[in-house]
Amino acid sequence: MTTDLGDDPLALDRQVCFALAVAARSVIGLYRPLLEPMGLTHPQYLVMLALWEREPRSVKDLSSTLQLESATLSPLLKRLEAARYVSRRRSADDERLLVVELTDAGRALRAEAEKIPYAIVDRLGMPVSELEDLHASLTRVIAAATTPPE
Numbered sequence: 353m354t355t356d357l358g359d360d361p362l363a364l365d366r367q368v369c370f371a372l373a374v375a376a377r378s379v380i381g382l383y384r385p386l387l388e389p390m391g392l393t394h395p396q397y398l399v400m401l402a403l404w405e406r407e408p409r410s411v412k413d414l415s416s417t418l419q420l421e422s423a424t425l426s427p428l429l430k431r432l433e434a435a436r437y438v439s440r441r442r443s444a445d446d447e448r449l450l451v452v453e454l455t456d457a458g459r460a461l462r463a464e465a466e467k468i469p470y471a472i473v474d475r476l477g478m479p480v481s482e483l484e485d486l487h488a489s490l491t492r493v494i495a496a497a498t499t500p501p502e
Contacts (some may be wrong), residue, residue, distance in 0.1 A: 368493075382475050386468050390461060391435055395420075397465070399428050400454075403438065404462050408453035410443065419498075437461060 364370055380394050387397050402417050415425050429452060432438045437458035443449035
């Protein structure tokens with residue numbers, strides 16, 4: 353495989369990291385006005401998405417799924433618990449595990465959150481197929497970036 357970075361390998365507008373950083377900030381910014389009425393930040397929304405998918409979940413499982421350090425996840429869970437969207441408890445099977453589950457309010461919030469993906473697709477104005485292709489490409493980038501070198 354050859355690597356051709358063009359005339360200037362340090363040109364800002366050619367950097368993958370720059371495009372990803374700006375795209376991430378821009379897209380996450382679109383979520384803010386949609387999440388604010390629910391009292392959620394974008395990182396809290398990601399936690400809720402994981403719990404809407406499956407619950408109860410251990411903090412360790414959430415950390416792995418969301419690719420967040422425990423030190424980052426714990427404050428998010430505390431705020432979600434304070435908002436009465438989740439509850440945390442020790443596992444009956446293994447007291448070392450902290451288990452997170454949705455409250456009734458957290459489950460009910462899902463109906464309101466279901467509107468968000470449609471609003472984001474509408475705001476971006478891109479075909480869903482193009483967004484799906486982008487998602488697939490980003491998933492490959494994540495896998496490549498997190499695979500240890502041989």
